[in-house]
Amino acid sequence: MPKIRRQLTLFLTEQNENIEKIRAEYNPIQYHLIPAHITLCREDEIEALEKVITNIVSIKLNNPIKIKLQAVQRFQNGQGVFIPGKNHNHDFDQLRASILKGIISPPRFQLPHITLMHPRNSQCTDEIFKQIKNYKLPHEISFNEITLIEQVDESPWKLINSFPITTTP
Secondary structure (H helix, E strand, C coil): CCCEEEEEEEECCCCCHHHHHHHHHHCHHHHHHCCCEEEEECHHHCCCHHHHHHHHHCCCECCCEEEEECCCEEECCCCEEEEEECCCCHHHHHHHHHHCCCCCCCCCCCCCEEEEECCCCCCCCHHHHHHHHCCCCCCEEEECEEEEEEEECCCCCEEEEEEECECCC
């Protein structure tokens, strides 16, 4: 029986050139599994998928969601590398609360982040981290849509549906 995972994701559509260069060079396995993104809701949070989708469709924002980012950091004993969001990303937290309304209240805290090197399939060294720190990386990213994605076993993630969340393109 195949293992199926579903998540809600914010795919990077701007300021992602250097991020994808880093991912392609230092984490090609993850690069081929999924484009650069910020996970919005994990599979255990969206089991009531019909209600989640109803909540998403009702979201109509005047402006894109903005996520403020910190400097690149290592995690999981230095094996992985990510760009963490700042601890107080009100837009991100509010979006999660809107999506999970009537399902999980309040939603657990989730730090938005962009994974550059996933420790499951890459290994950061001091030299690699020094090289990554030399890239110009964004301090803020905006998002206009939420994407429902699915992974079967260890295959690449597939787009299931995208939902615009702003009233203007």
